[in-house]
Amino acid sequence: MKKKRILFLYELVGFGHKQIANATAKRLKEKHPEFIIKSEDLGGKYYPFVIGSMRIGYSLFVQNASGLYNYLYHKGTNRKSRFFLNLPTSIVKEKFKEFIQDFNPDLIVSAYALDTSAVSLLDDKELKTKLIAIATDFFVHSYYISKNVDKYCVASKFSKRVMVDSGADPKKIEITGLPVTKKFLIKGNKQKAKRKFGFSQDKTLILIVGGGLGLGRIEKALETLDSIDEEVQIAFVAGKNENLYKKLTRKKFRKNVKIYGFIKDLDSLMDAADIYVGRAGGNGISEVFAKRIPMIYFGGLPSQERANAEYLESIKVGFIAKTPKKLKEVASRMINKKELLINMKKNIQKNNMDKASDNIIKVIEKELNF
Template sequence: MRKKRVLLLSEGFGSGHTQAAYALAAGLRQLSPDVQTRVLELGKFLNPVLGPLIMSAYRKTVGKQPKLVGMMYRTNYKRSFNRFAQLAIHRIFYTQTEQVIQQLRPEIIVCTHPGPNAAVARLKRLGLDVPLYTLITDYDAHGTWASPEVNHYLVSTPVVKRKLMDRGIPSGRIEVTGIPVHPQFWQSQDQADARSGLGLRSLPTVLVMGGGWGLMEEEDEFFTYMTRWREEVQLIFCTGTNEKSRESMLADERFNHPNIQVLGFTREISKLMDAADLLVTKPGGMTCTEGMSKGIPMLFYKPIPGQEEENLDYFIGSGFGEMLQSTATIDRWFRLIQEPYSSGKRRQRLQSKSSQQYDPQECPSAVLRLMQ
């Protein structure tokens, strides 16, 4: 019997959309051996020359002009893609989408970015007979996610569900599933074992991340200040794909210490979160959901205006972290994690809170139920 095929379509504007697609794909395969998945960054796949240029331009805009990104997000917040916009998006970026779908013959399509979502919605309006599920990968519901052709929405929280309902989407077409994380994050490892397995020292440990694009050089004020604690605290900086940032940090003598590691891209984030006592991160939807699944306290820095601000509000309001306001915030938390009993109790409380609010298996389970 042929396996059920799930096509997951994303885009690389930030890493969270595609990470969510891969996480859902892995979760589906973990829960059901009868499911076959395929993840595509559709615009990049269809436009191998133009796609990376657009992503590079977007990345530079986020880094250099974040206020412009926020203004664009807020200006179009309530607007969905109308038929003209869908046509333009299809003609410019997604002209061969229908051929891809016909070739792969999926039972369902899951979109984790508004662009492919709009393209598939247009094809459905023109006669495509494949269910379309939309997975919103932040703790907000921008208008561009909404489309009458979507069969079902998978969202992070009841607040996001309410925002979609306010846009006229029936409650029965929206399910609160949380954002999926990779099965690696479904369970936590003992902290001492995680440190031992990663070759880390038995010290209070801080994991510093900047999302899939890594740490940006503009944020080095806080990071260099953290190195003042390098005798008492173990610091792990993950620069992701930002090799320039990694090279810059490695060339700085302040980061050359036995208790400091500067990592590039790594697939060990789950283990690193198990080993750490504190996560310092930008409030991207995926990274914060991974941190929540592990019950690790978080400090958030410099959110990109728009969805990251909404993510920030959610996680601070839910008690999973706070804003990194100043070096005084660093000093206070770096002292707190040196108290083993208090630090352990704090982690237990957050893990209990997380299990009450979030089931990491719910999103793939919901998709499997919808496929039946």
């Protein structure tokens, strides 16, 4: 019997797309060791300048021009704007086609909208394979919707509704949740985790994270939470933002504050945390969900992350803090009202996505008639 060949696609514009693709690919290999599986960053492989420029541009938008990003993002949800969005995908299409024809996969799983669109631009003679798209945010941009996609895997009922409103065929949409790396699904002991990182057992630990790139207004979040009246301790993750890491390690704080760079055992640090403060990217949310940590959304983009955060607030698992003053108010309320944190954790449990990888694998198996 011919071995099934599966190709996973992602791009390194941020780290969430790769994490989601690799988490699913690894789980698929565990369940089907006979499959031949490849995970590829094709844009970075063949067009490093283009992808590198996108990454730099994304960082600059987040830090300095979020309003312009918001305008362009929502302008892009207009179906008439597809022509401009398709320009970069038409550029990368030929190299994608060469790689796909060489690997000859039975199925492609794409965790990035540009890749999904590029593959979908291939005609039926060029694309003799199935295509599954994983939407990596709760609010799904219409750019994910492409003609040759066989199935969409989305995070929630809300995500499906957004896609249907944008013109997607509801029969093609499967609600799977967003997958995480396996280690985030392991529920560690909070007391042991606090001891491991040198934090007190009897004080609330606030974890501030700016994603892998250390973006957003996370420095302002630290400054604000270091000044609150409540007795708290703070773990701050700067990610790969080395300048921010160096700057903050030289700074004096009122509270017990520990500064980390890109940390490999973030899952263990999350075990120690009582409250999570950060942006609301899809991958970050799924990790926070897996660890059952109530969240405060602060300092992210006013576009897909804003919509993600509004969804979180609507299901009562997190709060939006638009200003430092609001961040201080919300954090104080969560610290002082233990029942509030308990209820938020119950709501996370109710909406958990722990089976997301397995759910996506079921979709893959069905498309392969396996």
